[in-house]
Amino acid sequence: MPKPNFDELDAIFKPRGVAVVGASNNSAKFGHIFLKGMIDAGFPNIYPIHHKEGEILGLKAFKSVKEIPDPVDYVVISIPAKDIPKVISDCGKKGVKAVNIFTAEYSESGTKEGIKREEELVKQARKAKVRIIGPNCMGIYNPSSKIAFFPGISKEKGTFGFISQSGGHAEEFAFKGPILGVKYSKIISFGNASDLDSTDFLEYLTYDDDTEVIALYIEGVKEGKRFFKALKEASEKKTVVVWKGGGTEGGSRACASHTGSLSGSNAIWRAALKQAGVISVKNAEEMGDTLKGIAMLRPPKGNRVAIVGAGGGASVAGTDDCERNGLIVPQFDKKTMQKLENIVPLLGTSVKNPVDVSYFLLSDFSIIKKCIEISAEDKNIDAIIAQIGFFGIIKTLSKGMSEEELDKKIIDILLDVKKINEEKFIEKPVVMVLQSPSDILDEIKAIKFRQTLTDSGICVYPSISRAAKVLSNLVGEEMS
């Protein structure tokens, strides 16, 4: 199988030089932000373009792309649509490989003029041998070649590729990497897809050695057959997660206003995504949670889960949440229950699955470790969800310990769980759930604590429902 477009796209993702047309010293202009993003990412050969400024953000500015003495492969454009044809023409003459057009007012406007403007843009660019990303998009983030579409995005390289028809979602996920424990190989926001489309980027990432997982946010595609062929091929090689925007009647209409996309029949999309063997998610939260799960968990072999943690009401709610999200919470084997009975005090508890250790978790948090280990030994269990409780109450009952001591104690026990998991039952993933407590100060502590756990390589979600959805999405997925 050849690598369609691969070298052409690879040159765009690894440009020798980058120009920013519309670069400005005015910090409220997007041209300023794009330039700052490139500088911040550490790209060495950046050329601001401005019709009169001599220097922008400390860099020598040029009046036109043509004036730049060194090679330029990628040009970011953030100027009014009427001035863009001149830039495309200059780019053609300069031998620029691709432009990323941030400017809107093209087909997404739904106006005759906008649609025509986009058609002419494409025609002109084809003639000039310049590929277009966009218009109406953010372009490319590639930490390994030090380019970025926004200042402040992580400089760390990773293995997750994200292809997004929405600039907002691309931006959101770029910034959200550290919260999710996810590092990216590439992020692409491609907007109206007037020339380069999701399929091109999908094919590229399928053959990109830096990318192991591919996430897509799609509103519509132009060549459906080619797209689904590429999707199937991608999912044979890598883990692929697709969020199809416009999955409802109103949402489909909103897609047309956003990127001029015809989002297509939802029934057809559902069937095709299923056939392509990808993980299908319905919104940003589920996308983020699922990427976190892929980054941190080994996929379970089946959907039978043990719930371990505090509280009877929470056990009922957790079981409902699991089963509503495609998991099963089966009763344990008799042997497992017997072993648990030796660990869990009898009063107001349950060892049938869920393992409800009631308030005893609070006086001896290490119970959770033993309960997880015993549950994982049960042959009817494929994965474990451990509720590590509500912060406020843990705190109430942990007299005589400073907050730091308490945090450290909990983390040490959970790192121990992680170690046991890796050594003894690696095929059965363990997910932690730390719910949002009832008090605003404790909620803030819980958020920080979740981040500490994530940074320590412990996968944690704020609800059983979200943890369950992720496990359900990962069942049977092979890690690449």
Add this chain to the structure above:
Amino acid sequence: MPKPNFDELDAIFKPRGVAVVGASNNSAKFGHIFLKGMIDAGFPNIYPIHHKEGEILGLKAFKSVKEIPDPVDYVVISIPAKDIPKVISDCGKKGVKAVNIFTAEYSESGTKEGIKREEELVKQARKAKVRIIGPNCMGIYNPSSKIAFFPGISKEKGTFGFISQSGGHAEEFAFKGPILGVKYSKIISFGNASDLDSTDFLEYLTYDDDTEVIALYIEGVKEGKRFFKALKEASEKKTVVVWKGGGTEGGSRACASHTGSLSGSNAIWRAALKQAGVISVKNAEEMGDTLKGIAMLRPPKGNRVAIVGAGGGASVAGTDDCERNGLIVPQFDKKTMQKLENIVPLLGTSVKNPVDVSYFLLSDFSIIKKCIEISAEDKNIDAIIAQIGFFGIIKTLSKGMSEEELDKKIIDILLDVKKINEEKFIEKPVVMVLQSPSDILDEIKAIKFRQTLTDSGICVYPSISRAAKVLSNLVGEEMS
């Protein structure tokens, strides 16, 4: 219609004296926590009971309930099950009206001994003319009579009654009041319901003048027909929200382990709840969100919603989330779109509904006010969801303003929206959505800011999906 049980229960909720059996100076004991809760709530006549201590938490302790010289109507019991018959006998002699038994190891254990122990407990209590709340529960919180089951719960009186078969959920919601903007009239955790059952408390709150909204967490009921009759009557008088735990096969099994409840067929429950005309919710998050909505919003007349806010991708996602949660996002009237076009700059935006103001919201946040007002004038719209954006980006583009200035500016505009809403289109509720940003520090700021908004009487949720579910739940609900 008579008020069944009303006076009997009212006397329990407004006790003349309260004793805590199992009270202890050991802060790790629940008897200590219950006593502390009562002291903290400000109840004047509290009597710790202990077989040898002379003073507990600064109060004179008694060896038995019988020894207390003053009247005692309510007794909290937290001692081993084997010692409880003696206490019940003493309570009978003393003329105590009800005991709240925290102790577990009764029918919820699923053992023959536990079931028998509970049967005998009830028999003995009936003979002694003492009513039982529980066993295996937290009992009563009633800020107007200054009793509480935990220290640290709000002392403010409100109009929300919460009846919970789970102690954990009762506790969670008690503490969560301020986050939700909800104040309670009464909260009752009744556990195994060996004597007083959900129906008794439901009938009581139906006729309780302090209670305007009734929330229930139920795992199972003993007299189904009587319960549903009471539920229907309650929902004719007040707004009623029901969370039925054990709505899945596994969840139903977990109910049996938790409170010994037979949770019953889910199809029958669904049909009966619908017929009773209550709002039915599926988990704690939806319960909390819905209570917040009832506390802060006027219910919409229909399910057609306008989405106003930033971002094209977010508009698509928001529309999908609304329509998946039972709302419709219709296209605006032509006149509305024309009016919006005068306000919203043309570039990369949309005025069809959702109103996508793209990045312009960031440079002029007050656009949102005008957009909401124009959207509300549209005859096809019943409610408005306003996305007030991601904090991190708002901050990036709000140069020259301190954080406090920015916060104040946003709040002032949103308070203005609230005023306009109340003056001009009060029948169309406006809900704010402040999403969780991509950065941990901004996420913490967002949480604090949501609380500031809630405290200012502005209803805000962290996602469109959650806001949509609440509006959908409230459609057609008449406020009591």
